[in-house]
Amino acid sequence: MNNRELFFSHQAQTSHFPIGLEITSAEGVYLYGKDGRKYIDLISGIAVSSLGHGNRRIASAIRAQTERHLHLMVYGEFIQEPQARLAGMLSESLPHTLSSCYFTNSGTEAVEGALKLSKRFTGRENIISFNNAYHGSTQGALSVCGNEELKNAYRPLLPGVCFLRFNNIEDLKKINGSTACVIVEVVQGESGVRAASPEFLAELRKQCTAHGALLIFDEIQTGFGRTGNCFAFEHYDVIPDILCLAKSMGAGMPIGAFIASSKIMDTLAHHPPLGHITTFGGHPLSCAAAAEHLSILKEEKIIDLVPGKEKLLAEHLAHPAVKEIRSKGLLVAVEFENEEINKKIISESLERGVLTDWFLFDQKSMRIAPPLTISREEIINACGIIRDAADAVVR
Ligand SMILES: Cc1ncc(COP(=O)(O)O)c(C=O)c1O
Structure with a gap:
């Protein structure tokens, strides 16, 4: 069996809809898939990898x-x-x-x-x-x-x-x-x-x-x-x-x-x-x-830069499909019209190489909690991809 088959056959599942990406390595804000694809990690393993991946x-x-x-x-x-x-x-x-x-x-x-x-x-x-x-x-x-x-x-x-x-x-x-x-x-x-x-x-x-x-x-x-x-x-x-x-x-x-x-x-x-x-x-x-x-x-005074990055994210996430952005630092919720649109934009973003997520008790909002070390260029790039995904979904 390959790893995918082992995962589905022998690893206990927490839902019937796992993301199921096979990640083989990670560096900085990037996750690298088995298929050679690169994903921008905007969730940090749910607010864990604040320093990014592979910190020396x-x-x-x-x-x-x-x-x-x-x-x-x-x-x-x-x-x-x-x-x-x-x-x-x-x-x-x-x-x-x-x-x-x-x-x-x-x-x-x-x-x-x-x-x-x-x-x-x-x-x-x-x-x-x-x-x-x-x-x-x-x-x-x-x-x-x-x-x-x-x-x-x-x-x-x-x-x-x-x-x-x-x-x-x-x-x-x-x-x-x-x-x-x-x-x-x-x-x-x-x-x-x-x-x-x-x-x-x-x-x-x-x-x-x-x-x-x-x-x-x-x-x-x-x-x-x-x-x-x-x-x-x-x-x-x-x-x-x-x-x-x-x-x-x-x-x-x-x-x-x-x-x-x-x-x-x-x-x-x-x-x-x-x-x-x-x-x-x-x-x-x-x-x-x-x-x-x-x-x-x-x-490294990483925390001092968080408020500026929070502001940049909010500026670059502005899109007609976004109803509200709630944030405290780099813990961000991007609210859309309804759950269906949110989930579609999350999937479409992933297709385009940006990993986001939803919240346990707020299905209308996209979770963004990137490594605190994410650069300004990476924020601008990731937000552009999310806006493109939103365009594709609500077009
Ligand atoms: C606010 C809060 N408390 C507790 C927990 C549980 O932590 P763990 O998953 O490490 O048990 C979480 C996890 O998401 C959390 O967000």
Whole structure:
């Protein structure tokens, strides 16, 4: 069997409509197909490859760690240089209350850890989330997913979860003394890039503090420069009690984290001890890559250029078929008239060599989240191809 046959015969499918491209190599913003075709990657493996593909410094950090050691012991027992160094670097980049990092393998695991930590720290069981939120696919994360269609077939899920309307200040009155935590994306990704309003986030912080509920920011998709600041919450004057990270964190290597104060985090270590454990969380290779990623972001000032690229994208995506463009940095939703037109333009763009995608809960919009390192010329070129695709579809 060739790889295509193996993929369809023996790899579990997540839908009956996979993109099914066979990619053999990747460099910068380009993916190279088996057929020799070249595609501009405007989605970065869903907001993962922020530095583009094949970054030399990341590859050499991974290689160097490979020579030292791979896995040694379950997370949290041995002192391992890449983990300790990364925890220190993250703490230095964050407000002083976010000083204790628990490393996971993925985003959904970071969310699981954050929810457990909130219940344990507060001694409460109720959780508040928002309509159209996406926090991952495991049972706890799915329980706080604000989309019925995605989760309904998997009930029963966690009890005590209540959903409020995103950006609705009135609804925040539902936070009370039995609320363990409120989990929120600072910019909702899967609902098609909807940023929290400053007033909403400020009131959310106020209500959580007033009632002793922990505020969790899920920055799994928005972290590490995607929105034009290292973390999206830096656009606001609001600091969470727990921060969840993953996706681009490891610059292509699998890693996530939930980060809180030492006081909050310490509750996982006693009564019982080992309240949250993982074998592979904070894998040395992933930590080495993530630490190098943070260094590159700082030294090469990549994030500073994001707002200019956001503006350029919006200018060059202007087309009569586009109804609205919503963006926060290089997390962009391009809304068309309806789902059918959107999907046709996405397919037509792919035919012409530009990879985009749709959003889980916004079928009318095209997802654009390119590597942050994309050049101005590459943006102009890719947008031209998308406009041509739109011409072909709505002609
Ligand atoms: C906001 C948000 N939270 C959580 C997750 C889940 O992360 P993972 O797929 O690494 O489990 C995602 C993934 O798309 C996400 O966008």
